[in-house]
Amino acid sequence: MKFDNRTQGPGLVRRRVAVGATATVMGLSAAFGSGLTATAHADVSVSATAPVTGIILGVGATESQRIVSWYSSVGTAQTVEVVAISGNSAKHIVTFPATVAANSVNGGYNGHATITGLKKNTTYSYRVGTKGKWSPTYSFKTQDFKGNFDFLFFGDPQIGSSGDAVKDGAGLQDTLKVSLAANPNAELLVSGGDQVESANNEAQWNAFLASNKLRQYPWAATIGNHDVGGKAYEQHFWTPNTDRSAPYYSGSATTQSGGDYSYIYKGVLFIDLNSNAYANGADAAHIGYVTDTVKKYGSQAKYTVLVYHHSIYSPADHANDGDNQLRRKDFPTAFSNLGVDLVLQGHDHSYSRSYVIKNGAKANPSEKPGAAQVEQGPGGVIYVTANSSSGSKYYDLTAPDTTEDPNYGPDPLNPKSHWANSVENQEHVRTYVKVQVRDDKLVVENLRSGTCAAPNAAVELGKVDWCGPNSGASAAQPVGSAVDKVVIRPSSSTGNGQGNGHGQSNGNGHSNGNGNGHSNNSYSNDNKLTTTAPAAWLQ
Known part of the structure; x- marks a missing residue:
């Protein structure tokens, strides 16, 4: 679909966060245990003037933890109150004291608390604030702490980059809605x-x-080049083991955000770098940080996944x-030697999946290009770049240019693409x-969460002049359809790396086919039991 490339509408539209609806209480029988303070008397009030805004649920160091930031x-002193839901009733409150610090961005304050001692297969409700001034109540659920699981990876929302933050936000909200409706049991939302x-x-x-999805599913934040220039990122996201x-x-560090962090989740060691x-x-x-983390905790993990912003391929x-050319020299051999399996990246507002890269x-x-199944082999790494999750900005694919980088030329099997990319x-x-994540494989899919229709700010505002496969010559494919899918086998038992070169995407000519710091690096499960008060505020 082609467009008349005219700009439309005003610039940035400001709005406040809506933190309204009380979370639905779902019935799952389980007991909650933690080693923190029990509340003596339940306070059932919810204040319309609660001082807390911008609540987000984040990953913890392990499956049994979550971090709430706001x-x-x-x-003043603030807490997170958490209660496990058994059947249709809430039994007990556990209170987690918060760390509250002055906010260097807006003159207010930012807070965070780490929820520990979570039990598997349990639904929890929580709220943030202080007596008489509570936030609305939100819920999240845990799943089994071992075995298979799915997680979702989101490329550059970059809210505001289209010039209209409301339209950009609508695109991200729709992607979260679509992706979690299709994958309600996804366990992590990972940021590019x-x-x-x-x-x-x-x-x-x-x-x-x-x-509100960002208060129901844990967001694993990553620092991008548009986030790094201020302290708001660190104040919105408290991250584990940083x-x-x-x-x-x-x-x-006084004026910028930064830091590398890591966590382990159901046998996957996630390492997030400030690229x-x-x-x-x-x-x-960074390589030293990855090396130390793998040395300490790699034995607990079947897979190692790195996440950072700047896509090296x-x-x-x-x-x-120039910075990417440097990373292409610095990172790949180290990642192969350290046994990294998958690297997730953003920055380029387009999609790519590499061949198996070793050293x-x-x-x-x-x-073959677009192979539907690949054999990883020792030292083999797959690099994935995610497209925009909000539709705020897209970058068109570029032809390989050896005058810019003689080491990043065309793929002999598909000269329109760069040699590294399948x-x-x-x-x-x-x-x-x-x-x-499966015991014998990783399956990576790039899935459409929108079409050419709104919300898609870059299209709506005329920032691009075509939309759809084949540079707009073909109609947009339906929401939920796959751009690409690959099965990554860690051994030589089934993969042959051949593929058929046709895949599932149609592209625009290049497609090959249709916190701030808990620096103790402690991955431990905390399962102490404590007696707590009835949760009257959820009745």
Whole structure:
């Protein structure tokens, strides 16, 4: 579908977060246990003037933890109250005291609390605040702490980059709605970075935080180049096991966000890097962090997944940026040697899936473009770049250019693509990546969460002049359809790396087929029991 490329509408529209609806209480029989304070008397009040806004649920160090972060207009003592739901009733409250600090962005305060001692297969409700001034109640559920699971990966929402934060926010909200309706048992929402366009613009953060899905499913934040320039990112997201040493910042820790962090979840070791820090030995420091983390905790994990913002095998505008050329030299051999399985990236607002890469080269020269199944083999790594999850901005694919980087030329099997990439795709529609973690494989799918219709701000506002496969020559495919799918086998038992070169995407000519710191690195489950008061506020 082609468009008349005319700009429409005004610039950024400001709005506040809607934090209304009380979460539905679902019945699951389980007991809650924790080693923290029991509430003596239940306070059933919910205040219309509660000082708390911007609540978001984050990942903890393990399956039995979650971290809640928020903004507050007051610096008084605050808590998170949590209750396990058994059947249709709430039995007991457990109170988690919060850390509240002055907010350097808006003059207020920001708070966080780590919920510990969660039990498997249990629904919890929680609220934030202080006596007489409580937030609305939200719910989340845990699942089994071992075995198979799915998680979702979201590329650059970058709310505000279209010039209309409301439209951008609507696109992200729709992607969250669509993806979680299709995958209600997904256990993690993993970020590719660039939550917002302007690091300290709280109107953009409000639009990013608007969906209640971000209070029901844990968001694993990643710092993008648009997030890094202020402290709002760190104040909105408290992350587990975070090392905030100087090499993990690209500038002053006083004015910027930064840090590398990690967590382990059902046998997957996730390591999240601040790729904005790359110069002056920072890449070596990142490799050191990954090395130390794998050495300490790799024995507990079947898979290792790295997440950072800057796509080193970028297919679009950032393909030959100087910083990416440096990362292409610094990272791949180390990642192969450390046994990394999957690398998830953003930044380039387009989709790509690499061949199996070992030590910075294609591991199997006979692996075909768009192969539906690949054999990973020792040292083999798959690199995935996610497209925009909000529709705020897209970058068109670029042709390989050896005058810019002689080491990042065309794929001999498909010269329109870069040599590292099995699939490159741009359709100017919103997508997200689903990763299925199984005992004998990883399954990676790029799925459409929108079409050319609204919400799709870049299309609506005339930022692009076509939409759909084949540079708009073909109609947009339906929501939920797959752009790409690959089964990654860690052994040689079934994979042959051959594929048929046709895949599922149609692209625009390049497609190959149709916190702030708990720095103790402690991954422990806390299962102490404590007697708590009746949760009258949920009755």
